[in-house]
Amino acid sequence: MTSSYDELLPATRRALLHRIAVAQSEGRAPSFVAGVQRDGQLMWSGSRSSVDGHAPDADTQYRIGSITKTFTAVLVLRLRDEGLLDLNDPLERHLPGTGVGDVTIAQLLGHSAGLSAETTAPWWERTPGSLRPELADVLGDQSRMHPVGRCHHYSNPGYTVLGSLIEAVRKASWEDILRSEILEPLGLHRTSARPEAPHAGGWAVHPWADVMLPEPCEDLGLMAPAGQLWSTAADLCRFAAFLAEGDERVLSAASVREMRTPSVPAEAGEWESTYGLGMQIVRKEGRTLVGHTGSLPGFLAGLWVSVDDGIAAVALANATSGPSAGAVAADLVRIVAEAEPRIPEPWRPLPEVDHALLELTGPWYWGTQSFGLRLVADRGMELQPLGGPGRGSRFAGEVDGTWTGLNGYYAGETLRVVRLEDGSVSHLDLASFIFTRAPYEPGAAVPGGVDKEGWRGLKA
Template structure:
């Protein structure tokens, strides 16, 4: 039962149902399930099917393909946060003997290790994993296609390596680590490596006739960390809520934000898409969405999260191709976010304020560019241009009147208040750039000095 603030308006629900009905009908798919999560609550789900008198619901399992990779990435980040590895470590440090041991863990997570997209023949998604019992069978004779770290090249074998890395460092199977470290803490009891009833069957729909045939469902073996999982719309909505805000039982909000940060250059012309650490980052309908798509023979799936709107959507279908699942999930987000925009939290004053820090707020000048410095929660500050364009950034308190940049041009850079001998503030130093209270005031600590004749007209 949802509260009045959580429940969607009838017109919004009607629009959502219409969208998945169109996707199922025009996409010619046996069934399709959609769900929407808002601020941690499943607020809508619906299903359409070609079977009279039956419709799948948010508890029906579908195979989710490469959305599995995001779960694998979370397990790797957990190892990093526990100090068991570093993302800059070469793979060989923890998993020797692969033949590609010089690539880093971060490169594998972001698909920039230069590995092939697929395994050697035969087609791994339609053949049993027992045909590839060793990592060498997954990587093949030419495991490197591009220089490491230079470009994004999606690699399924790369996530097989990450799965084996997890098993080696954790000392348990990938599936057991997944269950104990992610699925159980998040209450995802209907997500599993093997299908559990009720679940959909996978189908191929003929491209030129309204007929279909069943697709095989193989156990992927070593390739499981790249695409094995089955899940439900309800479970994936729980996972989406976690991806939006983190959960200390699984992964901190800071580490989840790191996963959402693009990690490698996009392909030329693909400026609306990037890849973080196990997460896709895209611009659709004017919104930034994070999440992942997935497909295996007989199934397509998509999970998108708009962190800014507090809305996420899941779309699952049991056809090899046809339904525009990426656009469908994005439209579910758009429908809710546009019809019922997030209501902001009430403004409240800070619980306490350091008077010394308060004196630093207000206008500052970098040369003749004007900026405003605002004090925010927990002693942090924000630097914003007062007019025109400029480099804005948020900073977190680091102690002793220093702050560390969180985003933009100044991410990781240090902002420091520099005081004179009498204790008064001389200027702000930001990565060696000097910000003063007045533009080029004589006597201020301006590198290169200030012309002694001062400001003048023509």
């Protein structure tokens, strides 16, 4: 039997519409639009508007604010994957003369470079970028707020620096690089640095009265890599699919996973929120969501992906404050995941049997702790504790016959099979830990040796 997600159930669609209707009404947003993507396919979109008979759709542009940072981070990872830089390189190596050249590229991506949260005055989001023509005008004299690498401190100027880094390495403008390396390959034809019709106008809604004021729409200049972009619910759902699976035309699945991996410790009191490389990571009701939120005067945006559920949601509003687009997007993911849980793929046997690997499967012992080793697809292995908590990991096979840890305690560590002279398996060596077929197996290469008297009872 095959499964299909051609459309959501009517009850699910109504629940999604109800959620954005409440957000638009209670948040007093002039308009609100949202979309839900599942396994790479736009499954639903909806909108609400304060104008009778006129509502936006999934093709209407809104300004997406700091979701722009995720696009900028993708461009940096592309440079890394091409060997043009290393994430641990100091900024000065590629972009000299900033005054903050000792920070690393990774620290800028993860907001742990200790830079200030905002630019020098005036408020950059409501003033033209021409007021800050140079990086010195962005960073100012007091750019260091915290010790480098010690904590997460969100920095808009940090992403301006990354945009300038991209331009310095590529020898082209951030906007042109973005278009040719991300937007065009992924088919994001309705994402742009400046608004393209149809697009929403940005509004401020009075906090104590139901009246509105138009917000200015400024070209942010050097600050563009931190928050310039306009996009649509449909385009952002396509981008969300890329953030879940990668796309070899833009960035590999492995590099996208790296972006989704925490790069800094969570702040005290915020244990369910951290940051990767250009991506926010949160825990909501037992579900891990990755993506980003964004805001600029007149606009709110949220994009969240649940990779495990294969679901992403986007929420966009044209109000300076009011509805939490991030909270709504998270709720849309939850609604679909709970109402229509992902149907697992059918179990299928491996296409072929490698008997040399098959003999490695089964129970192994690290000291007295028992583990099970399973053979998985693509010559991979999975080591999991049996009967209790412990250090488990997945491993990818390498051409030299070893395996490299992919997650957990052993991420990046090497698993080796040690054989006797006759070719039979003696033990497993994992990051210096010896795994044997029996607990403290006599004659095995257990560090410290195994007592010759063997196991004994209380009266022995």
